[in-house]
Amino acid sequence: MNQVKRIVSRNAVPILFAIVCLLGVYYAQMPGQFLLMVIVKRMARNSFLVLSLIIPVVAGMGLNFGIVLGALAGQIALILSTHWEWAGIGGLALTALLATPMAVLFGVLAGMVLNKAKGREMITGMVMGFFANGVYQFIFLFLVGTLIPFDNPALRISTSPGLRNTVNLSRLRGALDNIWTVQYGFTKIPIVTFLVIALLALAIWAFFKTKLGQDFRAVGQDRHISSVAGIQTDRNRVLAIVFSTVLAAWGQIIFLQNIGTLNTYNSHEQVGTFAIAALLIGGASVTRATIGQALTGAFLFHLLFVVSPSAGQAIFGSAQVGEYFRVFVAYGIIAISLALHAWRGKSLAKASMEEDVSA
Amino acid sequence: MKGRLIKAYHGFGLPRLIISIFLLALIIVAAGTELRVAGLLSDALVRIGQNGIYVLAMVPSIQAGAGLNFGLPLGVIAGMVGVLVAMENSLLGFAGFAVALLVAIPLGVIAGYLYSLLLNRVAGQEMMVGTYVGFSVVAGMCIFWLMAPFRNPALIWPVGGQGLRVTLTLADTFGGTLNNFLSFKMFGFAVPTGLLLFYALLAFLLWLFLRSKPGVAMEVVGRNPRFAVASGLNINAYRSVGITLSTVLAAIGYVVYAQSFGFAQLYNGPLMTAFPAVAAVLIGGASTREAKVRHAIIGVVLFQTLLTVAMPVTNQLIEGNISEIARVIVSNGMILYALTRVTGGEQA
Amino acid sequence: MSVPVLEMKKISKSFYGTQVLKDIDLKVNAGEIHCLVGENGAGKSTLMNILFGMSVITGTGGYGGDILINGSHVAFDSPKAAIGAGIGMVHQEFMLLPGFTVTENIKLNREVTKPNPFSKILGKKLETLDRKQMAVDSRTALDKLGMNIEEWVTVAGLPVGYLQFVEIAREIDKQNLQLLVLDEPTAVLTESEAEQFLAVVRRLAQTGISILFITHRLDEVMAVADNITILKDGELVRSGPTDSFTIAQIAELMVGRKIDTSGRIGIERTQEKKNKVLEIRDLRVDMPGERLRGIDLDVYEGEILGIGGLAGHGKIALANGIMGLYMSRGQVRYQGSEVSLNNPRKALDIAFVSEDRRGVGLVLEDSIANNIVLTSMQTQDKFLKPGPLKLKDQKQITAHALESIERFDIRCTGPDQIVRRLSGGNQQKVCIARAFTQNPRLFFVSEPTRGIDVGAKSRVLELIVELNRLGVTVVITSSELAELRSISDRIAIIYEGTLSGILPPDAPDVEYGLLMAGKSLEEVGVRERATN
Secondary structure, X not given: OHHHHHHHHHOHHHHHHHHHHHHHHHHHOOOHHHHHHHHHHHHHHHHHHHHOOHHHHXXXXXXXXXXXXXXXXXXXXXXXXXXXXXXXXXXXXXXXXXXXXXXXXXXXXXXXXXXXXXXXXXXXXXXXXXXXHHHHHHHHHHHEOOOEOOOOOOOEOOOOOOEOOEEEOOOOOOOOHHHOEEEEOOEEEEHHHHHHHHHHHHHHHHHOOEHHHHHHHHHHHOHHHHHHOOOOHXXXXXXXXXXXXXXXXXXXXXXXXXXXXXXXXXXXXXXXXXXXXXXXXXXXXXXOOOHHHHHHHHHHHHHHHHHHHHHHHHHHOOHHHHHHHHHHHHXXXXXXXXXXXXXXXXXXXXXXXXXXXXX | OHHHHHHHHHHXXXXXXXXXXXXXXXXXXXXXXXXXXXXXXXXXXXXXXXXXXXXXXXXXXXXXXXXXXXXXXXXXXXXHHHXXXXXXXXXXXXXXXXXXXXXXXHHHHHHHHHHHHHHHHOOOOHHHHHHHHHHHHHHHHHHHHHHOOOOOOOOEOOOOOOOEOOEEEOOOOOOOHHHHOOOEEEOOEEEOHHHHHHHHHHHHHHHHHHOEHHHHHHHHHHHOHHHHHHOOOOHHHHHHHHHHXXXXXXXXXXXXXXXXXXXXXXXXXXXXXXXXXXXXXXXXXXXXXXXXXXXXXXXXXXXXXXXXXXXXXXXXXXXXXXXXXXXXXHHHHHHHXXXXXXXXXXXX | OOOOOEEEEEEEEEEOOEEEEEEEEEEEOOOOEEEEEOOOOOOHHHHHHHHOXXXXXXXXXXXXXXXXXXXXXXXXXXXHHHHHOOEEEEOOOOOXXXXXXXXXXXXXXXXXXXXOHHHHHHOHHHOEEOHHHHHHHHHXXXXXXXXXXXXXXXXXXXXXXXXXXXXXXXXXXOOOXXXXXXXXXXXXXXXXXXXXXXXXXXXXXXXOOEEEXXXXXXXXXXXXXXXEEEXXXXXXXXXXXXXXXXXXXXXXXXXXXXXXXXXXXXXXOOXXXXXEEEEEEEEEEOOOOOOEEEEEEEEEXXXXXXXXXXXXXXXXXXXXXXXXXXXXXXXXXXXXXXXXXXXXXXXXXXXXXXXXXXXXXXOOOOEHHHHHHHHHHHHHOOOEOOOOOOXXXXXXXXXXXXXXXXXXXXXXXXXXXXXXHOOHHHHHHHHHHHHHHOOOOEXXXXXXXXXXXXXXXXXXXXXXXXXXXXXXXXXXXXXXXXXXHHHOOEEEEEEOOEEEEEEOOOOOHHXXXXXXXXXXXXXXXXXXOOOO
16 A cells, blocks of 8 residues: 555556546546547657656656756758758758758757856756747848748748748658558558657657666766766766757757748747646656656657637637646746746755754 | 057946947937938837836846846736726726726735746746746747726727737827826937936836835845845845835836837737846846846837837848848847846856 | 884974974884874874875975885875875774765775776767676775674764774775874764774784874873874974873873963952843753753853863853854853843843854945944844934944044054955954943853964953953853963863863863863873862
């Protein structure tokens, strides 16, 4: 019984959300086949992004709100690859390759900025994300087509500056997903995509068995002690962010090839919030994240996302309520995790105090 | 002489320098073009008064040691409820404005106090927690606006008969009341006297508070909590004072903003309200640990004037509405700069 | 005669003109346990920092003298160099990662790795950890200590007493270890744990590793050391084999110094017992590094009570606990009525000058004037304009500040100068000015002359006596015994969190030494003195 108690308390959050999801599923009354199809699709396109958040958490950088920078790198690569009319899986692979140096650059810059804001990494990452988004919009909404000559009718509207709001990714759509699919009822399971996700999970698992991974773990626990032991903490932190940013770039590419259209100015906006909320719902925290938590969280979050409007309609008579509810959940779980993280830090100190005074 | 120049430069700060020079350049360009500088100036004055109180709200939060108040939306929402109550009852002119304040302020006090209880438990991470608490409350309020017991047909969706619309106009209630109060025209540009007087009044009251015994205590708590404890001050109590004051100012700020802007934007409207206010106070010379009323004033003047002047000027060069993007880039750039400075006494 | 593992010859060190070490000689042979003894400020840490190549030494002009390892001259410019030469050090603060296992901590940044296909392309850092081998190595190191600790346990789960052993295991695992430096290792251990520790130390020495053991516990020194070196005020007092010392001698040599020529400036009083201003019963204070474990003490009206003792033993925590800066338990009665601890509402007429001048004693970013008046304004409603608004009276504040600057001779550019810019001595005068401004009945002052130049030191002490002359009861805590002896009526010595004893200022050095080393006077056969 004690064993069960321990498992429940350690996984309280995902269990709670599982219950909420079950309620949502019940009220939503969506046909099972449909639900399955949507969930498989969402897991396929979002899991990679959620997994990319793990490394910074372990390295002590907290939740990487700056993941948006990686998404932007991926998007820029996609814009270019559309312009150059790359197609198929080959084109997709090239796009990922194109995104990589950009993502590395963004990651290095981000890591350096974060090193200057130690103790405030998360809010700095968040603000960096907004800032980068602003610069991105400035370039693609204003400079492209005016100061930066760019004349592709598929991407531009001739009468106004900047790129079109939506870019059709027809040549790359499904390039990864459709290589090998297995049909199950209404659901088309993209096997290769899931293999890629599994590969990433494996790579992360293997990474933490290497020396570099061990160094990340050490730095994540205590910068000072690691530094005294001779580990280069600043460099390792930057590296952790670079990894995360590159993975986010690839993740965004996978995401967009599934959707098939690029919303030039919006696709990336909620990337950070949703991916982080998903990770936290899976039971992760600011200081601890595992592969299992990432995948569980992705599943639960997207399940909730899908059933909320219908459940809202059933319970409150308004689908809108459901939509707002799911956004509220996303923000809320992040707020709670952040608060717990801060509070736990304080109360640990307090607890050790009290037991010593009585000694 | 050179030493003094360097010292002045450091005191002024690189970002403020950049922004001031940029602003100056824009004004010169504007004057050189066909634009009516007078018109720009009156726009700037309105925007300063309209946004100024939000920036004032940052000062007590910073001084009490809770950092930049990213949870500003909480106060804004209290203000929104006040405005909605006035609109629901179709109150006109100053009656509407006054009732809105009368509802907003107590709500702001309650919200601020509860918020301060939370922040007191998360010392060191106030900015991050505040941001997401603010976001959550905005999202939660979206549900509230949808289901709220408002009946005035001017406010709710025509179909279905329930739930507030997204954008509501104040034109037929108390929009412009304060702005137009005692307003006058001078050399071709209009001065929104009522607005500016009200802003000045609040700035003065805040300044007065910071010179009083509790205000001084609050500042000590923010600057050196351990010193404060040794002097017998209750840290959490004074932090609560600062945070509550900040939230109340935000609530008042919203009522003023809504009547000036003429529209109430519900649902996701208040989501990012904190960011420009945070940036403005930083531009004015504040840091994450120290802010004076004059920082708030200088900051909002610089920032809002920049935004007002920037748009039409850049429109001449680049087509499109650059104002929003400029605001995002300048705000977040400024905040990023402030976050990456290691102020004295902060640990690595 | 074999070559000593370590020989330090005529080591000297100055920090910006102040000499902290002068001509220190130290010799340690293979397999020897050598204890380094001395008060705080005697120079032990500095000596070890020199040995270990720490940047605080290399970055401030290096050191004078020679260091020889196995007879060859060396000059370490970094800890890495010292480690490379076979010197290991276990610091006082724990350097263990709580989330890692014992093995992972032992092998921190020295993990055993195996190549894999990726590491061949991308670099050595991607080699896989060879956990099996790491566990084997760790087990070996732990066995050498004779410790029954499982190598796969997470450090967070270990009792505090075991942590030191893990650190030592880490040092032993470094293959070429010749000399192990242990800095106050038993400070946090219980008696039985300390016994275990000493057994381990002996066992290590038998394997040929030399041990340099820094400690205050004279019992342990006598029990385990082969040789002892005593430092005092940066100079070598005596060095020799253990059997040439008695505990009493060590104690005396550690603290004895000529009382400085300025003599006693305290007031001579008649011996009548007065009222008790403060009654302390079983006070426990949790100040990290300075825990008090139950103090009983009375403070009499109008006296100057000195609180002394070695660093880390808790003397600093007394004032801090009563002033509410750290969690405390026990009973404290002030003027007969109970004081609630851990509560920010203080009695209005207790003034406090903290040992942490910059952290607690001042608001660094604020002006001199504000620092002087802040506490009085808040606790006594002084310096406010009349009326309900309670606005501060800037005129009054400035006037008082100017007065204080004059009276206490605070060197500054004016009352509005930011306190951060003042020298240590002047900052301290601001703190004292604040205390005077409060017109207190009771005054706690800790480490009043720390970090202050000689000229200002005596001035500060005079000010304290002046305050006492006005009728204020003073409790002064200080690491400098001479300072306490020059102004106190009685001096209480704190050892390991409890009261060791109370002595008059003119008691002989040996008695002070013994109390500070935890030996009660009867134990060592000293004639009982009439105290308190």
